[in-house]
Amino acid sequence: MKTITWRDRLRYQFDRSMAAGPIALIGWLAVISLIVIILAGLFLAITGIAPEGGERVSFIEGAWESLMRTMDAGTMGGDAGWSFRGVSLAVTVAGIFVFSALIGVLSSGLDEKLDELRKGRSHVLEKDHTIIFNWSSSIFDIISELVIANQSRRNPRIVIMASKDKVEMEDEIADKIADLGNTRIICRSGDPTDLYDVNIVNPQASRSIIVLSPESDYADSEVIKTVLALVNDPERRKEPYQIAAEIRDAKNAEVARIVGGAELQLVLADELISRIVVSSSRQAGLSAVYTELLDFDGSEIYAVEQPEIVGKSFGNAVMAYDTSTLIGICDTAGIVQLNPPTNRVIVAGERAILIAEDDATIKLRGADFAVDRAAVRHHVHRDPVPERMLLLGWNRRGSIITQELSRYVAPGSELMIAANTPDLHTEVAGIANIKENLTVRCAVLDTTNRTALDALDVPAYDHVLVLGYSDHMAAQPADTATLVTLLQLRKIADAANKHIGIVSEMIDVRNRNLAAVTRADDFVVSNKLVSLMLAQASENELMAQIFGELLDEDGSEIYMRPVTDYIATDGPVNFYTVNLAALIRGEVALGYSRANPVGHDPRNMGGVVVNPVKSDMVTFGPNDRLIILSRN
Numbered sequence: 366m367k368t369i370t371w372r373d374r375l376r377y378q379f380d381r382s383m384a385a386g387p388i389a390l391i392g393w394l395a396v397i398s399l400i401v402i403i404l405a406g407l408f409l410a411i412t413g414i415a416p417e418g419g420e421r422v423s424f425i426e427g428a429w430e431s432l433m434r435t436m437d438a439g440t441m442g443g444d445a446g447w448s449f450r451g452v453s454l455a456v457t458v459a460g461i462f463v464f465s466a467l468i469g470v471l472s473s474g475l476d477e478k479l480d481e482l483r484k485g486r487s488h489v490l491e492k493d494h495t496i497i498f499n500w501s502s503s504i505f506d507i508i509s510e511l512v513i514a515n516q517s518r519r520n521p522r523i524v525i526m527a528s529k530d531k532v533e534m535e536d537e538i539a540d541k542i543a544d545l546g547n548t549r550i551i552c553r554s555g556d557p558t559d560l561y562d563v564n565i566v567n568p569q570a571s572r573s574i575i576v577l578s579p580e581s582d583y584a585d586s587e588v589i590k591t592v593l594a595l596v597n598d599p600e601r602r603k604e605p606y607q608i609a610a611e612i613r614d615a616k617n618a619e620v621a622r623i624v625g626g627a628e629l630q631l632v633l634a635d636e637l638i639s640r641i642v643v644s645s646s647r648q649a650g651l652s653a654v655y656t657e658l659l660d661f662d663g664s665e666i667y668a669v670e671q672p673e674i675v676g677k678s679f680g681n682a683v684m685a686y687d688t689s690t691l692i693g694i695c696d697t698a699g700i701v702q703l704n705p706p707t708n709r710v711i712v713a714g715e716r717a718i719l720i721a722e723d724d725a726t727i728k729l730r731g732a733d734f735a736v737d738r739a740a741v742r743h744h745v746h747r748d749p750v751p752e753r754m755l756l757l758g759w760n761r762r763g764s765i766i767t768q769e770l771s772r773y774v775a776p777g778s779e780l781m782i783a784a785n786t787p788d789l790h791t792e793v794a795g796i797a798n799i800k801e802n803l804t805v806r807c808a809v810l811d812t813t814n815r816t817a818l819d820a821l822d823v824p825a826y827d828h829v830l831v832l833g834y835s836d837h838m839a840a841q842p843a844d845t846a847t848l849v850t851l852l853q854l855r856k857i858a859d860a861a862n863k864h865i866g867i868v869s870e871m872i873d874v875r876n877r878n879l880a881a882v883t884r885a886d887d888f889v890v891s892n893k894l895v896s897l898m899l900a901q902a903s904e905n906e907l908m909a910q911i912f913g914e915l916l917d918e919d920g921s922e923i924y925m926r927p928v929t930d931y932i933a934t935d936g937p938v939n940f941y942t943v944n945l946a947a948l949i950r951g952e953v954a955l956g957y958s959r960a961n962p963v964g965h966d967p968r969n970m971g972g973v974v975v976n977p978v979k980s981d982m983v984t985f986g987p988n989d990r991l992i993i994l995s996r997n
Contacts, residue, residue: 489551491522492570495903498557498591499577500527500534502840503611505541506874506896507575512548513661514904524551524566527579558590560598568595569602573903576610578634585617592625609902609909611895613761630902630909637898638870638891639765640916645889646754646830646868647773648925650958652889653973654992655923659897664720664976668695668907671717673729680707680948684941686719687730690976692953692994693718693911693921701910704921704953704994718911720955720976734941734980740933741946751777755823757812757850758832758870759784762891764796766830771803772918782807783821785834813849815856823854824861831869833891840872840892847871848879925958925990934987940979943991952995960988 495511497504508523515521525534534552555562557576568574576591578584588610595606606628612618615633622631645652657663674682674691683691693703695716702709703718711717721727752774756763759782770780780803782793793807810817812831823829831850833843851869858865871877874893902908914920931946931954932938940954947954955975962972975992977983 486554486565488565489524489553489567491524491551491567493572494522494524494551494567494570496566496568496571496574497523497525497577498527498563498575499579499587500525500529501577501580502873503577503892503896503899505538506893507577507900508538508542508545508548508550510661510897510900511903512542512544512546514900515548516546518547521548522551523548524553524571526553526555526557526562526566528554528556530554558587558594560594563591563594564598564600568598568606569600571606573607573609575899575903576608577899578611578613585612585614585621588612589617589621589624592621592629596625596628607903607906609899611899630906632895632898632902632909634895635762635765637912637916638889638894639762640769641894642762642830642832642868642870642889643766643769643773644916644923646770646828646866647752649866649868650971650973650990651923651925652868652894653971654925654955654975655894656897657973657975658720659894659901661900664722665901666692666718666905666908666911667721667724667727668716668718668905669724669727670715671711671727672713674711674717675713675715677711678707679705679709679711682711682717683707683944683948683953684734685729686727687734687979688726688728688976689719689721690953690955691717691719692955695907699907701907701914703911703914704951704996707948707951718907722976730980732980734939736945737938737942738945740936740938740942741949742929742931742933744950745930749775751775751779752828753826754778754780754828754830755821755826756780756782756830756832757784757818758834758847759786759789759792760832760834760836762870763832764792766832767793767796767803767805768798771798771800774803776802778802779804780806781821781826783810783812783817784832785809785811785813786837813846813853815853818850818853818857823857824863824865827866829854829865829867831867833870833872835872835891841876844872844876848876921994921996923955924993924995926993928957928985928989928991929987931991932985934985934989937982937984939982940977944979947991947993950995952993952997954991955994956992957983957985958990958992960986960990 497507504525511521511523527534531552531554534554535550538550538552553565555565557563557579574595576588579587581587592608592610595601595608607630608625608628609630609632610621610625611632611634612621613634615636618631618633622629625631641652641655658666671682674685677685679691679694685691693701694705694709694711695701695718697712697714701718719727754770754774756766763782763784767780767782770778782789782805784807786792786809789807789809793805796805799805808821810820812818831847831854833847835843837843838846847869851867854865854867868889870889870891872891877888898908898912915922928934932943943954943957956977957974959972959974973992
């Protein structure tokens, strides 16, 4: 067995210092300088060597003379006597070596630090910041929404970590987002699935965390691994994180929930988009309602304790607000109940779930209100009738849309799927859980070709859905194909002199205004909706649960219903009257939609008004619709 000498130990410590960085090397240089100074001082004191004509020096004086010559080579110029000059020369040469090395170490360390900063590898010192892991086309909408949400906060920060060059990320954000307001963006390059890299962005001090689905073949696995690195970090904070994560495939949701536990809100992107597409296809304008609820630039959903309504029934509490709309309760166990029974009593510790423009506007009305009971209509029952639907285009959400349609339509309904996808027949045949009330057929054809569309007899269908080919094309080419299809449908509708109800999916929000010329009834901008949901979930820990119930067939859902089913339209009424008409049916009125909107519409709401002031008088037209939260 080899004996470890002191030289081996010294060499080992030096090698470790070389690996440790500039600070350790500076320490070693200081040690070497100290050794040289001490040895020179001892040598001068023991030998009695002194400057020519001078007195013998002590150890302290010799060490001081050595220190001066180590720090400044010019000091030895005035030395006299060759013996003293020899010692001074040796000390000076050692000093030159040490200080040359010191300059090299400092220069190298500075270059290394600058390179680290350029590459985005330095640790984040921010606190109370929002972290976004991974990079996708959704990130720009998320940042834009968070900028709006941060307007009332002091020194807000958004920290982004992705496997992408820091400078490239900063340049793309600067190009796509013109105004960041008071929000500062900090980018870091790293692997969001690596525990060390995750800690670079200081999650322990974060306000909220968003985990995007990356643009890769194993996106869900990477998202789950990032969440795992966050919640199982040995050095993590004791307080729970607020994490919002995007999952594409619902099959992976259960694993993600096991990993994230109560700290995680899941946004199932494909299910969210598919359910909104289905709802909007049967009720044009509904996507604008969902966008309004998810957008920070309008009315949004809050969950706050309201001691003033404790002891009231839910129905009475709904009528107690003028500038806010009560839609549900979060009980003391954290369970969300939207549109509970009107006689359900609110107890202490429960949070009210309200729609409001801002949390500062959430307050009870200050004056009494008048309800026009004579304007309230009796409930009108309508039996569902079979529907014929046409789905043009195909992507991975097509199977979910088909399943969802089968849950809503009456028996005898029909769905025709046409897309330019070679494996369409195989994919449609593999769709499970389609209820018997829906018959599904499919055909492979070019959905941008007028002749192929004419062969389908488009005017014979009640609803037309257009999906983008996002599985096989990038966002812009897919939206271009969708636009061509919509233009062809417009020509077909004009030729038949008939209105065709069309709802289209758009991938990039920037193409939304271009598509307005096609006169489609509604557009569902898929990336935008996912971005809005993630941004809201990062600010509101109940958002995923709330929208889970809103989009669940067994929960309370949003419907667009004729205003004439609820109230008379022969005169103006306030929205308290509309609320009363809805509460009689066990529903909540959220707003209304104008059939013929007038005036400028910068937000593309299409006449949709969510959370109107209830005391304002409104005159409805016979074709206007109410936005209703109902279990039926």
